[in-house]
Each structure stands twice: as C-alpha cells, then as structure tokens.
Amino acid sequence: MLKIINLHARVEDKEILRGLDLEIRAGEVHAIMGPNGSGKSTLAGVLAGKPLYEVTQGEVLYNGKNLLEMDPEERAREGIFLAFQYPVEIPGVSNTYFLRAALNAIRKARGEEELDPVAFLQLVRSKMRILHMDEELLKRPVNEGFSGGEKKRNEIFQMAVLEPMLCILDETDSGLDIDALRTVADGVNALRSPERGFLVITHYQRLLNYIVPDFVHILYDGRIVKSGGKELALELEEKGYGWIEREARQTVGASAAGA
Amino acid sequence: MTTVQTASDKRFYVEQFERLERELAGSDPAAVRHLRLAAIARFDQIGFPTSRNEDWRFTSVADLLKVPFHPAPRLEDSAVNEEDLEPFSFGEAIRLVFVNGRLIGRLSRISPLGPGVVPGGLADALVREPELLTDSLGRVADFKDQTFTALNSAFFRDGAVLVIPDGVAVEQPIHLLHVALGGATPWVSYPHNLIVLGRGSRVSVIESWVGLPLQAGQEPTFTAAVTEVLLAAESVLDHVRVQRENRQAFHFSNLAASLGTSARFTTHLVSLGGGWVRNESRVRFGGQNAEATVNGLYFGSGTQHVDNHTVIDHALPHCASHELYKGILDDRARGVFNGKIFVRQDAQKTDAKQTNQTLLLSDDAVINTKPQLEIFADDVKCTHGATVGNLNEDTLFYLRSRGLDVTEARALLTYAFANDIINRIAIEPVRQRLEALLLSRSGPLQEAQP
Numbered sequence: 001m002l003k004i005i006n007l008h009a010r011v012e013d014k015e016i017l018r019g020l021d022l023e024i025r026a027g028e029v030h031a032i033m034g035p036n037g038s039g040k041s042t043l044a045g046v047l048a049g050k051p052l053y054e055v056t057q058g059e060v061l062y063n064g065k066n067l068l069e070m071d072p073e074e075r076a077r078e079g080i081f082l083a084f085q086y087p088v089e090i091p092g093v094s095n096t097y098f099l100r101a102a103l104n105a106i107r108k109a110r111g112e113e114e115l116d117p118v119a120f121l122q123l124v125r126s127k128m129r130i131l132h133m134d135e136e137l138l139k140r141p142v143n144e145g146f147s148g149g150e151k152k153r154n155e156i157f158q159m160a161v162l163e164p165m166l167c168i169l170d171e172t173d174s175g176l177d178i179d180a181l182r183t184v185a186d187g188v189n190a191l192r193s194p195e196r197g198f199l200v201i202t203h204y205q206r207l208l209n210y211i212v213p214d215f216v217h218i219l220y221d222g223r224i225v226k227s228g229g230k231e232l233a234l235e236l237e238e239k240g241y242g243w244i245e246r247e248a249r250q251t252v253g254a255s256a257a258g259a
Numbered sequence: 260m261t262t263v264q265t266a267s268d269k270r271f272y273v274e275q276f277e278r279l280e281r282e283l284a285g286s287d288p289a290a291v292r293h294l295r296l297a298a299i300a301r302f303d304q305i306g307f308p309t310s311r312n313e314d315w316r317f318t319s320v321a322d323l324l325k326v327p328f329h330p331a332p333r334l335e336d337s338a339v340n341e342e343d344l345e346p347f348s349f350g351e352a353i354r355l356v357f358v359n360g361r362l363i364g365r366l367s368r369i370s371p372l373g374p375g376v377v378p379g380g381l382a383d384a385l386v387r388e389p390e391l392l393t394d395s396l397g398r399v400a401d402f403k404d405q406t407f408t409a410l411n412s413a414f415f416r417d418g419a420v421l422v423i424p425d426g427v428a429v430e431q432p433i434h435l436l437h438v439a440l441g442g443a444t445p446w447v448s449y450p451h452n453l454i455v456l457g458r459g460s461r462v463s464v465i466e467s468w469v470g471l472p473l474q475a476g477q478e479p480t481f482t483a484a485v486t487e488v489l490l491a492a493e494s495v496l497d498h499v500r501v502q503r504e505n506r507q508a509f510h511f512s513n514l515a516a517s518l519g520t521s522a523r524f525t526t527h528l529v530s531l532g533g534g535w536v537r538n539e540s541r542v543r544f545g546g547q548n549a550e551a552t553v554n555g556l557y558f559g560s561g562t563q564h565v566d567n568h569t570v571i572d573h574a575l576p577h578c579a580s581h582e583l584y585k586g587i588l589d590d591r592a593r594g595v596f597n598g599k600i601f602v603r604q605d606a607q608k609t610d611a612k613q614t615n616q617t618l619l620l621s622d623d624a625v626i627n628t629k630p631q632l633e634i635f636a637d638d639v640k641c642t643h644g645a646t647v648g649n650l651n652e653d654t655l656f657y658l659r660s661r662g663l664d665v666t667e668a669r670a671l672l673t674y675a676f677a678n679d680i681i682n683r684i685a686i687e688p689v690r691q692r693l694e695a696l697l698l699s700r701s702g703p704l705q706e707a708q709p
Binding site for chain 1 (some may be wrong): 653674
C-alpha cells in the first residue's frame with residue numbers, strides 16, 4: 001500500500017529525514033516511536049503533502065503511484081488521512097458543513113454521488129456514537145473552543161466519516177487523559193480492517209496498549225534505526241530513548257571506525 | 260448663457276439645479292424649497308472633496324467627475340420587470356420599489372403598517388402631507404461639510420417614507436428596493452429615504468441598492484442616496500443595507516440616524532457591487548441609554564473601490580455603540596475603512612467598541628484602515644482596533660488534507676470570515692439569502708461581473 005524508499009526531507013535549510021525506508025501493507029498497523037526532533041511529525045507532514053516540507057531525495061509510492069507528485073487534496077481523495085497533532089480551529093465554519101464538504105469532495109473524486117444533508121446526518125450520527133461525541137459539537141465551528149481531548153476526538157471522528165485507506169495518526173495521544181485515550185483508541189480500532197493500513201506516530205508506549213501494532217519502528221535522527229513487533233515498544237518504554245541514542249552513536253562510531 | 264460642459268466644475272451641477280428650480284416652479288412646500296436652496300448654496304461653497312480632505316484621503320472623486328451625469332428622467336413603469344427584481348428579493352411581503360430614485364407602484368407591495376399608516380413615496384407625501392415631513396426631512400442628514408449629501412438634499416425627487424406611529428410594532432420586514440438603471444446618457448439619481456419611528460415603536464427595514472447589468476449602449480449610473488432615520492425614545496430599528504449595483508456604477512449612500520432616549524438601532528451593511536462605492540453611516544445619540552450596533556461587510560474584486568466611512572457621535576451619557584466592519588478584497592480592489600467615534604465631554608459612561616478586520620486575498624488588493632477615537636469625557640470604556648491578514652496557510656492545508664481543493668478551501672474560509680457578520684443579521688430571510696449567496700459556487704466576489 002505504502003512504500004517509502006530512502007526518503008530525505010527538509011524544512012528550510014534543516015535536513016530532518018535522512019534516508020527513511022518503510023513499507024506498510026494493507027491491514028497492517030505500524031507504530032513509529034522516537035524522541036522529540038527525530039522527524040516523526042515531518043514524516044506525517046510529508047505523507048500528507050504539507051507545503052512546508054521539501055523532499056530532496058527518495059520515493060514514496062502509494063498503491064504504486066508516486067505520492068510526492070500529488071496535491072494534498074488528491075492524496076485525501078486517494079484515501080490518505082492525517083489526524084493532526086495540532087488540529088486547526090476554523091471559526092465560522094460548522095463541523096457539519098466542513099465534514100460534508102470534505103466527504104462530498106472525496107465521494108465526487110471516487111465517482112460516487114454526493115450525500116444530501118439527511119443521508120449525511122444519518123452517517124454522522126452512527127459515527128458519533130462510536131466516539132461518544134455530543135451532537136452539539138457538530139453545530140460548533142470546527143475545533144473552535146474545543147478542549148485538547150475534543151479536538152483529538154474530532155480528528156478520529158472525521159477519519160471515521162471519511163473512511164480513508166491509509167490512516168496516519170500524528171501524536172493523537174498527546175494531551176489526552178486515560179478515558180479520552182480509550183475512546184480515541186476504540187474509534188481507531190473500529191476502523192481496523194484487512195484493506196486499511198495505519199501509521200501511528202507516538203512518543204509514548206501508552207497508546208499502543210490500546211491500539212496494538214503489528215510493527216513498531218524507532219525513528220532516530222531522520223532514519224528508522226530499529227524495527228520489531230509490539231514488544232519493541234515495551235522495551236523502549238523500559239529502557240528509555242537514551243538506549244536508542246547510545247546504540248545509534250555506537251553504530252555511527254563503529255561504521256566510522258570501520259571506514 | 261453658455262452651459263458648463265465639464266462635470267468637474269461645480270457650476271455643472273449648480274446649473275442643473277437652476278433647471279430643476281424652473282421645473283419645480285415653486286411646487287415644493289416652503290420648508291423643502293429652503294432645504295434645497297441651502298443645500299445647493301452649501302455645495303457651491305464647498306465643491307467636491309479632494310485628497311487634502313482627511314475624510315476623502317483614500318477615495319478620489321476624479322473618475323466620477325469625468326462623467327457628465329444628468330438627473331435621471333422619470334422612466335416608463337415598464338422599464339423594469341418583476342423578473343429583473345427576483346435576484347434581489349427576500350421574499351418580503353411589504354416592499355417599495357424605486358427605479359432611479361422614483362417609486363414604481365406597479366412593482367411595489369404596499370400594506371398598512373398600523374392603523375391608517377401606509378408606507379409610500381416621498382414625492383407623493385410632499386404633496387399630500389407636507390406637514391408630516393417638515394419636522395423630519397433634512398433634520399438628520401447634515402450637509403455642512405458633505406458634498407454628496409448636499410447634492411442629494413438639493414436634487415432629491417423621491418424616496419421612501421416610513422413613519423411608524425408610537426407604540427406600533429411592525430412584524431413584517433419592509434424592503435426598500437432601489438434599482439439603478441442605465442440610459443443612453445449618464446444618469447444620476449438622488450433617492451432620499453426617511454424612516455421615522457415613533458415612541459416605543461419597532462420595525463425592520465431592508466434597504467437594497469441594486470443595479471441591472473448594463474446593456475449595450477447604456478451609460479454608467481451614479482446613485483447619490485441619503486437615508487435619514489429618526490428614532491424616538493424606546494423605539495427599535497433593525498436595519499440592513501445591501502449594495503449590489505453593477506460593476507460600472509458609482510454609488511454613494513449616507514445612512515444618517517439620530518437616536519432618542521433608550522432607542523436601539525442595529526444596522527448591517529453588506530457591500531458587494533458597484534465600481535466606485537462610498538458607504539457612509541452616521542449615528543448621533545440624542546438621548547441617554549441608547550444603543551447602536553453598526554456592522555459592515557464589504558467585498559471588493561477586479562478594480563472595485565469600496566470606501567466605508569462611519570461616524571458615531573456620543574454626545575450624551577450612558578450610550579453604547581458596537582461597530583464591527585469586515586472586508587474581503589481580491590485582485591486589484593481597494594478598500595477604505597474610516598471609523599470615527601466622538602465621545603463628547605458630557606458623554607460619561609460611554610461604552611464604545613470599534614473593530615475593522617480585512618482579509619486580503621491577493622498581493623495587489625489594498626486596504627486603508629483608519630479607526631479613530633476622539634474622547635473628551637473621562638469616565639468611558641472605549642476600544643478600537645484594526646487587523647489586516649491573509650488566509651492562514653495552516654488552515655488551508657488542513658482543509659486540503661481533508662479533500663477540498665484550493666479554490667474550495669479558499670471559498671470556505673472566505674465564507675467563514677464573512678459569515679461572522681451575516682450571522683448577526685436578525686432578519687431571517689435576509690440572513691439566509693445572503694448566506695446562500697456567500698456559499699454559492701461562484702461566490703460573492705464574482706457578483707455582478709459584467
């Protein structure tokens with residue numbers, strides 16, 4: 001589904017991703033963990049097409065197509081969804097209006113009929129129940145005045161309505177208390193299916209107790225330095241990121257010595 | 260006698276007035292004739308504003324003065340059809356339709372506003388009930404330093420007269436629909452509306468200034484309008500002003516209101532059309548505990564020039580004014596916001612707030628914003644501020660990441676910015692219609708494109 005090969009990306013003059021490789025197949029949940037500044041959010045931004053990031057090398061194939069050539073809206077219409085770490089507030093646009101516009105844009109691109117307000121409301125209500133969302137939130141402007149938890153829940157709610165194929169969660173757990181974390185995880189788990197892929201980016205292992213990954217990758221200094229099963233997250237939790245840093249330095253030292 | 264040919268010469272207008280005087284041949288009530296004479300005399304003294312005039316610093320009248328406008332003649336009633344008006348209708352039950360400043364009965368829907376009180380035209384009222392008008396006409400719209408208000412006060416022929424008796428609450432909104440229609444020569448019209456609310460009365464008024472697209476051979480129009488509003492004690496007026504003239508039109512309108520004790524006045528301006536536009540709103544507090552809300556929304560695209568000029572005069576204590584003007588400018592459009600609030604020495608406990616926010620959608624759009632507070636009292640609460648911004652890149656990306664293309668995302672954000680004003684309009688059908696207009700695929704910025 002997604003194949004990232006030797007990806008290099010920078011923000012302005014700062015190189016952040018330095019040769020990242022990753023493959024996600026349909027039905028798999030991949031977790032990416034890493035210390036602050038390792039490039040986690042950059043990876044999410046690059047995959048969603050955030051203009052801030054410049055890809056300098058490498059390839060990203062999504063269902064065999066060159067993802068990097070697509071506009072952000074094309075990616076969304078092809079089934080990529082990014083749950084933002086910091087969802088944007090949009091005063092003056094109601095959640096309902098925004099979500100219906102988004103859903104219809106995606107449906108239109110897929111050659112499906114646009115949903116009328118009644119059909120849309122039915123769909124939305126069923127998804128709200130999964131995320132224990134108050135219907136009042138629908139009428140409110142997108143994320144305006146929402147608590148941190150409400151914003152994150154709203155992201156997953158949008159994901160549930162838009163039904164993407166590749167779901168990227170960028171630190172969705174940050175700022176969530178344990179109840180909200182559970183609700184959000186339930187929402188994500190409800191979407192798990194053999195045709196859908198997930199990339200869960202997180203700083204802490206905690207979220208992965210609820211969204212159990214098939215693979216865990218550790219991102220350090222713009223590269224994946226270690227991959228494993230869900231146990232890797234536990235090991236990391238136990239040993240801390242210092243372990244990875246030491247190991248990474250040793251590797252660099254060893255290769256330097258070998259040269 | 261030679262006729263002055265250059266419109267930039269004030270004699271061009273003074274001579275037109277002399278012709279009007281001959282045409283009227285003393286048919287006006289004496290008070291009205293005095294008003295006209297005083298106004299034209301004042302115009303003759305002050306002439307047209309230049310950029311040296313602080314109130315006109317960012318709006319040049321040069322283009323206007325290049326066009327030799329003559330007063331629009333009375334047209335056949337059939338010059339405008341019901342279908343022409345459809346896009347501008349709010350489904351209202353009571354409406355007065357004016358074409359180039361003259362009432363067209365055929366297109367109007369008139370029903371009584373209270374026992375024996377019927378809305379109608381100013382020309383008709385001057386003949387039938389001149390005594391009703393002499394106390395109010397010209398009382399609020401001061402033309403001492405106001406060129407175009409002076410011209411209107413000298414040249415007006417017709418307009419709407421709404422007199423709401425004491426204690427009467429009119430449930431249905433009343434639509435004053437003014438249509439500017441071009442002719443084979445450039446026409447100017449001087450509509451003059453008069454809205455008088457009796458003690459404790461209540462009414463909603465929609466004032467539309469619209470134009471039909473110019474047909475081949477039609478010259479641009481100039482509308483120089485004045486609306487005078489007198490609110491007696493405890494009266495409540497909810498007012499909306501929508502400007503949708505065509506892109507070649509010159510439009511000036513001065514909304515001048517005077518508020519009595521505990522009166523409440525709310526006005527929303529929505530300025531969409533016109534090529535050269537000056538929207539003035541002037542509010543004077545003539546009693547205590549009165550409250551005015553003066554909001555505006557202006558759009559500009561292409562080469563439109565939209566000037567919003569507001570003056571709020573707190574002369575007496577315990578009054579409140581709230582002012583929020585928002586603008587959206589694209590292409591090479593130019594906008595002006597000049598908001599003056601005076602708080603006179605006696606106006607203690609004044610609560611005045613003024614905000615101007617402009618969204619610039621292109622690098623070539625320009626806004627000149629000038630919020631101004633002049634405070635002479637010492638126990639007041641006054642704030643003012645102005646912001647100018649572009650569409651937020653992060654927000655645009657957020658929308659695009661959900662599948663909206665750039666055009667849709669921009670339109671949605673523009674709508675959101677504008678809807679903040681539209682949402683405040685209490686007259687439901689107006690709010691709905693304007694909301695739909697903002698959301699329409701082409702968007703309001705394409706409105707009235709030739």
